Amino acid sequence: MLKSLLIANRGEIACRIIRTARALGIRTVAVYSDADAKALHVRQADEAVHIGPSPARESYLVGEKIIAAAKQTGAEAIHPGYGFLSENAEFAQAVIDAGLIWVGPKPDSIRAMGLKDAAKKLMDAAGVPTTPGYLGEDQSPERLAAEAERIGYPVLIKAVAGGGGKGMRKVDDPAGFADALVSCKREAAASFSNDVVLLEKWIESPRHIEVQVFGDAHGNVVHLFERDCSLQRRHQKVIEEAPAPGMDEVTRAAVCGAAVRAAKAVDYQGAGTIEFIADGSEGLRADRIWFMEMNTRLQVEHPVTEEITGVDLVEWQLRVASGEPIPLKQEELSINGWAMEARLYAEDPAKGFLPSIGRLELLDFCGDARIDTGVEEGSDISPFYDPMIAKVVSHGESRQEAIDLLVGELESSAVWPVRTNLGFLASLLRDPQFRLAEIDTGLIERKQDSLTQSPELSDRALSDALNWFVRDSTDFDQKAEPLLGFRLNGTPQREFQLAVNGELKTFQYSPTPKGQYFEHGFRDSIAHDAKFISISGHLLEISLPRADGGGSHSAGSGSILSPMPGKVIAVDVTAGQSVTKGQKLLTLEAMKMEHSLVAPFDGVVAELNASEGAQVQVEALLVRIEAAE
Structure with a gap:
């Protein structure tokens, strides 16, 4: 077993790895940026090394600094967590070349699954069903348009190097194909420095089914059953569950068997996930489930698999990296009950899921659910990283029990003053269609208005x-x-x-x-x-009202504060101007997104402290609106 481990990550996943490593008697080393100097993962580790400024590209994404930190502290191995450098084959190879142990798959396995077109060709050869589409090298607009006609609309244009919902466009008819292709290629080039795309048949009632696989250096590969991750917003998972509702044993055997073949095709070692797209229009059927891609790392949603199998996947990762075989054989693994995970984010659903940053003055989880988090009361949610606060996980004997337990946990939890999606998650879990498992990846988009509506105070x-x-x-x-x-x-x-x-x-x-x-x-x-x-x-x-008769400094009192550090890119009003409720006041560029700030009620611009091009800090007073008399 390893004696020391550096975690090349931060936040929730770093704390998660530290927890298991400590239980195994492994010394842990954390790395941190300026923004994370007082972070929870830094204080939980046995040792911590500063690796640079707050932006990830200057710290957590600089492989040389991470390897140097491992050498400096005498760490034997590096665990990449998920995100950042976890699926970077060059970094994995650099770790190995430095004489360190890489807690993950072989670099060649990462490369084999790194490009979606090459991975699909490999899966076809391994007998793994793939979505009908086009994977050709001819990237001319004419050829791509012709292939879209052959596949049949609607089609999905997808960047071969894409991920996280970027570089993807659904096209409903030939008239919209050319513009969508240009837009997709432009985004792909900017995000991944690779504008090559593939085409796939658009699935009308899509469900996102994925299978947890695990391999070792002794030729063993097992699956730990499936997860359903169909509840998504803008291709980002919101709620995950295991097992998948409506999955019968015949279909499960077919899908999980295909996942094992996929892992064996790339000589896979460690934890990985084979993602499938299913046409759920007639329920889950083996002949309507196709390979999408492989994630060559631990997944964010791995806790639901741990809850139904009783397996600590991080422990398995560390044992396999130490040269041990997988602890259990396939026939020793089974499903116990139902698990569900909700991703609690610092974002405001009522304002288009605008990220919310600031200090967590109140962070209170009151139930019995599993809480995986990298923050605590008093921690800061910064603008530099993913705004996840916690993963809230329930486990029950049935799907309904798991849902009820998770709703209870969410409704009894409290976060302030940072805005969160707590109410949105609870509304989603109470939705009648979700409770009946009538789900697909478009459910949230169809019901977003009702799901994000704040309740009236009775x-x-x-x-x-x-x-x-x-x-x-x-x-x-x-x-x-x-x-x-x-x-x-x-x-x-x-x-x-x-x-x-x-x-x-x-x-x-x-x-x-x-x-x-x-x-x-x-x-x-x-x-x-x-x-x-x-x-x-x-x-x-x-x-109670303030002495001056107002409330607090918030949109409700007419004070428009900057929700995060950013740049004012447009000012649409002038001092003294009359405005109506919902009218755009200015546009702020922050966290690589544009955010429109609007008037909270009819009134007059009594104070304007923003100018185009100005850099502003969080909670800076930008505009103050006085109510119309």
Whole structure:
């Protein structure tokens, strides 16, 4: 067994690897950038080495710095995690050439599966079913258009070096093919320095099925069954589960058998995933499931496989890298129950999933679910890396039990003030079609408006909030200056103003007797005399109005703050201009995306602190809107 290990990654996956390594008695070495100097993975490791500035291209993507850190600390092996350099064959080879152990597949195996066109040809030769399409070397627009006609519309144009949803375009008819091809090639060239594309038949009711495989240096390859990753937004997975709903034993044997053949075709060692696309229009059938690609690394969603099999996949990786055979034979592996994983991100679904950054003043997980995270209360979500906060994983005897457990965990969790997709995830898990397993990769897109809608704060919830204040704050009555009225033979009515996420709301309530049961969960806020209320996974901060009559500095009070560091690329208003609710005020470029900031209500631009080309910091006051009288 290895004695020491450097983890060439950060955040959640680094913490995940450290946990298993520590259990095996392996000394761990972390690497970190400027932004991660105080990160959780740095403090959990036995030793840590600084490798450069915050941008990944200057730190986590610089292989020479990582290998030097391993040499400096006497680490025997390097585990790449996922992302960054995990599927970089040249880096893997450099690690081996440096006399270190690479915890992953052979560089040649990574290369064989690195280009989608070459991988599909290899799979055809191995008897693995592939999606109908075109993989030819002739990349002329004329040939590609002719092949699209042969395949039959709709078709998918896909960059051969693509990933993460980039370099992909669906084309519904011949009229749109030429423009889509140009756009796809341009994006592919910018993202991957390779504009070669392939064509695939577009599957109308697609489901994303993937199989976990594992190989060792002794010629053994096993599968650990399948996962369903069909719930996606912009080709990014949102919720994953194992096993796949509707998968019968005959189809499972066919798909998992094909995955094992695929792994053997490239002499695979370590953890890998064979991804398939299934036509789910008539349920899962072996003759309607085709190879898409192979991920030559550990997957983000590996915990659901661990939960149903009882296997620690990171432990297997470390044992196989040490030269040991796979710990279990195929016949010793079985499925136990159902597991589900939700990816909790720092993003605001109500604002087009705009990334949210800042300090996690509140991070509270209250249930019994498995939480894989690389942050803790007080950690910062930076603009430099993937904004994942945690992977929340449930395990139950049935699919419905796993769903219910996960919904309960999400709805009892709280994150503040960073915005998250907690409520969105809970809404998705409660969706009737999802619960019936009537799923495909387009479900989220079709229902996005309803899934991202924030719940209304009911009169009962507001009444509960007020009673909470009355009982928890001895000077509440004096601060709020309630207007007490009465009616004959009736309960006294009080009128109050509260700030709900910074927006002032006026309402009436009737005080309830002491000891009244509250059906809403409250938590203390970081703000003075404020509380949180959780409704269907949506966290609202309820506080007393400020002395000046306003709420907090938020969109609700008319103060438009920069959500992250960035560059102002357009200003669409002037000081003193009248604006209407939803009108675009300015455009901010941040995290390689353009974000439009809009007016929260009808009013006048009372303050404008933004100019085109200016660099702004997070929470900088850009515009202040005063409500129209």
